[in-house]
Amino acid sequence: xxxxxxxxxxxxxxxxxxxxxxxxxxxxxxxxxxxxxxxxxxxxxxxxxxxxxxxxxxxxxxxxxxxxxxxxxxxxxxxxxxxxxxxxxxxxxxxxxxxxxxxxxxxxxxxxxxxxxxxxxxxxxxxxxxxxxxxxxxxxxxxxxxxxxxxxxx
Numbered sequence: 189x190x191x192x193x194x195x196x197x198x199x200x201x202x203x204x205x206x207x208x209x210x211x212x213x214x215x216x217x218x219x220x221x222x223x224x225x226x227x228x229x230x231x232x233x234x235x236x237x238x239x240x241x242x243x244x245x246x247x248x249x250x251x252x253x254x255x256x257x258x259x260x261x262x263x264x265x266x267x268x269x270x271x272x273x274x275x276x277x278x279x280x281x282x283x284x285x286x287x288x289x290x291x292x293x294x295x296x297x298x299x300x301x302x303x304x305x306x307x308x309x310x311x312x313x314x315x316x317x318x319x320x321x322x323x324x325x326x327x328x329x330x331x332x333x334x335x336x337x338x339x340x341x342x
Contacts, residue, residue: 230254311335
């Protein structure tokens with residue numbers, strides 16, 4: 189799926205990730221890491237990072253919080269960014285949506301325009317009706333899809 193979307197290389201999230209990255213980058217590592225998985229994959233990402241790289245953590249899909257090896261962060265002079273999208277969508281104790289409404293409106297306008305212009309092509313593999321939400325969740329948990337699932341609300 190990543191190759192179809194334009195990736196020049198694809199790797200699996202194994203304990204050999206850092207070695208694979210180093211091989212592909214002539215020993216340098218990568219400059220930017222986008223991590224929605226967390227857990228042990230984050231540790232591999234740290235090792236795959238180039239000197240002065242930036243890591244962006246956006247979630248913990250693995251179900252496990254990452255542990256940060258600060259010695260690697262220090263020696264490689266890494267920058268780690270956290271990004272919590274829930275802050276913009278009301279998933280905080282103090283609902284902050286109104287503070288971010290204008291910016292989010294602009295972001296969504298751009299994203300929808302990019303979909304219309306085919307710059308973004310979300311790979312919706314299956315559409316469920318609202319009464320099929322439990323089946324949709326089970327499909328996600330079963331990891332039997334690589335694209336997106338959608339729920340159609342009439």
